[in-house]
Amino acid sequence: MPKPKIEPRLPKGMRDYLPGTMLKREYVFSKVREVFHLYGFEPLQTPVLELHETLMGKYGEDAEKLIFNAQHPGGKEELSLRYDLTVPLARVVAQYPNDIALPFKRYQISPVWRAERPQKGRYREFYQCDADIVGASGMDADAEIVSVVISALLRLGFDNFTVKINNRKLLTAIGQYAGVEGEPLANLYRSIDKFDKVGAEGVREELITRGLDGEVIAKIMDLITVDLPGIQKLAYLEGFMGDFPAACEALGELRDLIAHLQASGMPEQYYDFDLTMVRGLSYYTGPIFETVVNEAGMGSVQGGGRYNDLIGLFKGESIPTTGMAFGIERIIDLMDTFNLYPPSLGGTLTQALVTVFSGETRFEAERLASELRGAEIRTELYLQDRKLGQQIAHADKKGIPVVALLGPDEIASGQVKFKRLRDGQEVTASRAQAAEVVWGLLNT
RNA sequence: GUGGCUAUAGCUCAGUCGGUUAGAGCGUCUGAUUGUGGAUCAGAAGGUCGAGGGUUCAAGUCCGUCUAGCCACCCCA
Numbered sequence: 001m002p003k004p005k006i007e008p009r010l011p012k013g014m015r016d017y018l019p020g021t022m023l024k025r026e027y028v029f030s031k032v033r034e035v036f037h038l039y040g041f042e043p044l045q046t047p048v049l050e051l052h053e054t055l056m057g058k059y060g061e062d063a064e065k066l067i068f069n070a071q072h073p074g075g076k077e078e079l080s081l082r083y084d085l086t087v088p089l090a091r092v093v094a095q096y097p098n099d100i101a102l103p104f105k106r107y108q109i110s111p112v113w114r115a116e117r118p119q120k121g122r123y124r125e126f127y128q129c130d131a132d133i134v135g136a137s138g139m140d141a142d143a144e145i146v147s148v149v150i151s152a153l154l155r156l157g158f159d160n161f162t163v164k165i166n167n168r169k170l171l172t173a174i175g176q177y178a179g180v181e182g183e184p185l186a187n188l189y190r191s192i193d194k195f196d197k198v199g200a201e202g203v204r205e206e207l208i209t210r211g212l213d214g215e216v217i218a219k220i221m222d223l224i225t226v227d228l229p230g231i232q233k234l235a236y237l238e239g240f241m242g243d244f245p246a247a248c249e250a251l252g253e254l255r256d257l258i259a260h261l262q263a264s265g266m267p268e269q270y271y272d273f274d275l276t277m278v279r280g281l282s283y284y285t286g287p288i289f290e291t292v293v294n295e296a297g298m299g300s301v302q303g304g305g306r307y308n309d310l311i312g313l314f315k316g317e318s319i320p321t322t323g324m325a326f327g328i329e330r331i332i333d334l335m336d337t338f339n340l341y342p343p344s345l346g347g348t349l350t351q352a353l354v355t356v357f358s359g360e361t362r363f364e365a366e367r368l369a370s371e372l373r374g375a376e377i378r379t380e381l382y383l384q385d386r387k388l389g390q391q392i393a394h395a396d397k398k399g400i401p402v403v404a405l406l407g408p409d410e411i412a413s414g415q416v417k418f419k420r421l422r423d424g425q426e427v428t429a430s431r432a433q434a435a436e437v438v439w440g441l442l443n444t
Numbered sequence: 445g446u447g448g449c450u451a452u453a454g455c456u457c458a459g460u461c462g463g464u465u466a467g468a469g470c471g472u473c474u475g476a477u478u479g480u481g482g483a484u485c486a487g488a489a490g491g492u493c494g495a496g497g498g499u500u501c502a503a504g505u506c507c508g509u510c511u512a513g514c515c516a517c518c519c520c521a
Contacts (some may be wrong), residue, residue, distance in 0.1 A: 012512090062519075065445090084521090112521090117445085126521065280520070303521075310463070328521050357479075392481040407479055421481060 008338075013116070013124030020347045027345055028156065032129060035152040036107040039144060041131050043107040046088040052078035058087050058313070060282070064333075066114045081113040085130045085325075086310065092313030093134055102135030102319075109328070121330060123299075129353030132323025133313050139253055140305060142287045142322045143260030148292055149302050149324055156331065157340035160294045161301075164274035167254055168239070168284045168305070173247035177240065178219045180212070188212070192224065195276035196292075197301075200225055203276075217361045224275040230257065233273045250286075257287055281308045289324060296334055300328045311348050338368055347399035351378045352418075352438055355391040357407040365406050368416060368434065372404070377442075396421055402441050404434075 011018065017025060033043075056064065066080040082088055085108045093100060109129045118124060131148055133141045146163055153161055171192075175185045190208045198206070200221065201393040207217045209342055227234050234251050241247035254273065261271065277331055279288040280303075288305030292298075304324025312319035354369045356362050369381040380400065382391045388405075395403045410428070417428045420441045429437040 009512095051478065062445095066519090114520080116520075118513095122521075128521070300521085325521070329521070355480090388479055389477080394481090396481040403481085405480075409479085410452085417479095419480070426480090 006305065011124070013118035013122075013342055015123060015125070017255060023345060023347070024335065024341060024350065025332055027341060028328065028335060029129075032152050032326065032328070033107070033109070035148060035155055036131055037198045038151070039105070039148050041105045041107040041148075044089070044092065044108050044144055045110070046082070046085075046092060046108070048081060049079045050082050050088060050091070054091055055080050055083055055087060058310075059083060063366075066116055068113045069116050082110075083114060084108060084112050085128050086323075089132060089134070090132075090311045090313050093311055093319065096393070101215045102133040102282050103141070105132070106134075106277045107131040117336070123329070127328050129326040129328040130323060131325075132151075132311075132321055134321045135319055136322070137308070137320035139256035139287070139430055142289075143264060143333070144255050145304060145322055145324050146257075146261055146271060147264050147266050148328075149289065149304075153270075153291070153293075153301075153325070156335065158293055158334070158338070161270060162294065163271040164277045164290055165254065165271060165287065165289055166275055166277045167250040167275065167287050168279075169246050169250035169253070169277070169286060171278065173244045173250055174220060174366070176221055176244055176246065177223075178216045180216065184210070184212070189278045192220075192276055193278035193280070195224075208442055211339045216429070226275070230272065231255070232269070233275070247250065253287055279305055283310045285309060287322070288315050293334055296337065298330060299327075299332065301330050301334065303327070310320075315329075317394045349378055350380045350398065351394040351442055352380070352402045352404060353391070354379060354381045354404045354406065355388055356382050356385070357388065357405075359385060361406060361408065364411050365404075368404060368406055368431070372435055372438060375439075377435060378436050386416075392421070402438055404438075 005232055021127075022204055052069065055067055059067075063083070067083050070079045070081055074111055086316045088104065089108070089138065093104065107130060109127060110127050112128050114127050115124060118120060133143070133145065146165070149163055171189065172185070175181060175188060180188055187210055188207070191203050191210065194206070204221060206215060208214070223237060223240060228231055237250055261335050262268075274290075277288065277290050279290060284305040285308045286306035289303070290300045291302035292300050302324055304322070306320070306322040308320045309318050311321040352372055354365050354372070356365045356410055365381060372379040382394065392403055401421060403419050403421065405419060408415050415428050415430055416435055418434075418441060419426045425441070427437050427441065
């Protein structure tokens with residue numbers, strides 16, 4: 001073989017997922033998918049590449065610099081790798097009006113690409129896991145989104161998390177109440193958004209630096225940091241801002257949302273209002289959600305909310321939409337942190353390794369492997385002529401729980417010996433009972 | 445885009461004030477054990493010290509350049 005001249009390495013910010021990792025990732029994906037299906041969300045898949053023009057003008061100037069372009073020699077179309085899953089959804093909704101019945105509930109778990117500088121937990125290729133309801137304007141839809149979040153996290157094994165709920169309209173109303181609008185209001189959001197990281201004092205200092213009046217800051221901080229349980233928080237705000245139509249509308253929506261959540265039976269310990277939660281920028285128009293896993297020492301694992309003006313972009317109209325995205329990469333990290341994978345999820349799917357004693361017994365070993373596979377046992381046949389010890393070591397290293405030993409003695413007597421590596425237990429059985437014995441070793 | 449840190453064996457890292465032949469743990473391979481993995485013991489392989497310059501009698505070690513990686517900021521998942 002020629003010596004490889006090229007150092008094997010990955011593009012910046014991209015990863016390989018080796019089999020042991022893939023088993024874990026697919027476990028998480030499958031649990032989340034189960035919950036989506038339970039709520040009537042159905043899968044959508046769109047191409048990795050979109051026309052460049054489809055993506056332009058949707059994310060803002062700064063974000064557009066992070067879009068990967070994908071040209072080939074002589075290509076006539078300007079193509080780009082998708083930047084998220086929401087714009088493709090908007091395109092699909094506009095493109096297939098006859099095939100899509102509203103409300104349209106779809107989910108998509110797919111990679112997206114951003115040419116950012118990689119960092120801890122941030123990659124240039126990463127999976128997004130979105131579920132959205134297109135064409136439903138009521139708070140029952142938003143409540144359903146929150147329910148999906150809670151159900152999925154519970155199913156994965158998390159039990160100490162909080163879905164933080166706020167309303168974009170309420171933040172706007174607070175700005176009005178304090179006398180801040182336009183560009184300063186956007187900066188105000190950005191500062192408040194850092195609440196988790198820098199605390200109340202940090203936010204206060206940043207607002208001072210941004211040149212806001214001390215009195216204004218005091219009014220805002222008083223409102224957003226009020227520490228009252230659930231609904232009482234809303235009543236407190238109403239006392240100050242009851243005269244502002246935007247505030248009334250926002251508070252009404254949140255009351256409505258909670259009523260639907262209660263009806264759906266979601267335990268109240270898993271959600272709460274957090275008036276300091278802002279959700280990045282721009283396109284949200286109503287309730288917003290963000291979930292933190294407590295004691296995780298990490299940012300949010302889920303974000304979402306209502307965005308009524310984005311999905312209709314390609315149709316030139318407003319289509320009420322609410323949805324959410326799991327920070328699925330972070331969730332996968334936390335699954336390890338909190339040890340939430342089931343023990344049955346070992347490093348391999350393979351359940352049995354059939355060892356091969358010698359060249360003469362290989363045909364018989366193949367027959368045995370075939371019999372085990374016929375009984376739905378995931379079976380690897382050892383494919384090299386090596387010493388028995390090395391074959392067993394191979395099973396041990398991969399985490400295969402059972403090995404079959406088929407030497408001349410066993411073949412002569414029509415039997416096969418199985419060994420369970422976990423505890424070294426050996427069982428000899430007739431070939432007719434072989435599969436049954438393996439299932440016994442696997443399940444006890 | 446801005447700033448900081450790092451680069452030595454497959455992996456994680458040590459290497460003193462610049463001084464002879466470059467070190468450990470883990471992993472890999474061989475054997476102890478020709479029908480049995482892990483544990484133990486004995487041994488072996490494995491290095492352009494990121495690249496290319498400079499200072500010096502002498503550079504893994506000091507200086508600047510480049511490259512790559514990591515971290516923080518901006519922003520985001």
